[in-house]
Amino acid sequence: MGKTNKIKKRRLEKLACSLIDIYSPSGKEEEVLSFLYRYFCSLKIPVKKQKVDESRYNLVIGDENNRTIPVLCGHLDTAPAFNLDRYESVKKRYVIEGLGAADMKGGCAAIAEAFVCWYENYRKNPPLNLIFVVGEEDTEDGIEEFLKEYRPTWAIVAEPTNLAVCAGHYGYLEVEIATFGYRRHASLANTEHNAIYTMFRAIKKITDFLDKDKKSISYNIRDVHSSDAGFAVPDRCSAWIDVHVPPFEPLEEVAANLRNILEKVFTNPRDSVKFPSFYPGYQISAGFSILGSLKNIYIQKGLKWSVEDFRSHSDANIMKVSGVKPLILGPGQLAKAHSENESISISQLKTASQLYFELLQSISLS
Structure with missing residues (x-):
């Protein structure tokens, strides 16, 4: 040939x-x-x-x-x-x-x-x-x-x-957030006990920070799940957020900022944030x-x-x-x-x- x-x-x-x-x-x-x-x-x-x-x-x-x-x-x-x-x-x-x-x-x-x-x-x-x-x-x-x-x-x-x-x-940061509350009858609900409410506040704080102070960063709220509580206050909520960071942004700094923001929002000692994927x-x-x-x-x-x-x-x-x-x-x-x-x-x-x-x-x- x-x-x-x-x-x-x-x-x-x-x-x-x-x-x-x-x-x-x-x-x-x-x-x-x-x-x-x-x-x-x-x-x-x-x-x-x-x-x-x-x-x-x-x-x-x-x-x-x-x-x-x-x-x-x-x-x-x-x-x-x-x-x-x-x-x-x-x-x-x-x-x-x-x-x-x-x-x-x-x-x-x-x-x-x-x-x-x-x-x-x-x-x-x-x-x-x-x-x-x-x-x-x-x-x-x-x-x-x-x-x-x-x-x-x-x-x-x-x-x-x-x-x-x-x-x-771009760098990639996977953010996993877990919030906890106290299960009780829905008619007795308040924001202090509701894991979803804490999660809403956490996500709002993160997105406000990224939208205002880090406009070069793109993010996606990929999943939000709560415990199936029925007619009751949910005692667990989890969320995963994908964060894509330009090459010139130090990924360690972004992760540290997000952790600091979330720790000020958390109300339960079991509330946590993890970064399962961390690639600069x-x-x-x-x-x-x-x-x-x-x-x-x-x-x-x-x-x-x-x-x-x-x-x-x-x-x-x-x-x-x-x-x-x-x-x-x-x-x-x-x-x-x-x-x-x-x-x-x-x-x-x-x-x-x-x-x-x-x-x-x-x-x-x-």
Whole structure:
């Protein structure tokens, strides 16, 4: 077979649709893993299963014995479906719709096609490995298991960035608040005994602080639950808040401020605040050589070059804590992710895959 140096658009679209059609929320990725493992085996591309738990594993494609080789990374899990009758792919003229199209089965298809194109052209391992991990949307056990065995020097994570290169990454703070009261008959309720009232005050104080003093920080009140008290005063209430902090904001300072605010609101000795997830933001230096390689490719292809910050949490946060230099670059828009009408541009999907392939070529020549 002669060298084409071009990814195959129809094969890419078919793979993206096939991945979307397999329902794979976090913790239930077995079917999509099996499909992708068989896909690479059928093309005689070396692929390794790296065990994560009894039924789930990561996939490592390329030189499995090289523990420090850079990687292209995708996660195969998605958020839960809004409607189990309407999560599958729908291909239209310009877009592919479906659960995970943007986050990030489109990105997974793009990096997979880039590797397939490399093997078709060069018949040898590329200068990067390709990894597909599980659990990114929930426990992050996939990337954590990968980093126990491998420590790549740098990585590109194919999260949806609308093809902007993200060298900066917001930090992520998960806030878990628990408030307690005293169960008693509803007709005898007062604010002192009501766990929900204390929680309302706690959330109001936090949001006032973030809205007025920390406008660069974004947050989401993800869940609020109380004990099922019936016709009685609830004695427990829990809340979880996601806080996304720009790279220049010290995450330790933000956490300390939130703790101080909450401790002034708490009325019960059992009231508490925890930070189960704590991942500082980061900024990769503008002098990083891979940024230069990517910029050259963008200029050659007539694409807009911009370096931005990724606003969400991702496996890149965990990589950075482990000493890896992660960039984020992928097709799709973050605003489309986790939405009921999730979709990805077919044109952007193709462009992303070609970018990844040309980056492999550029690195192999350097």
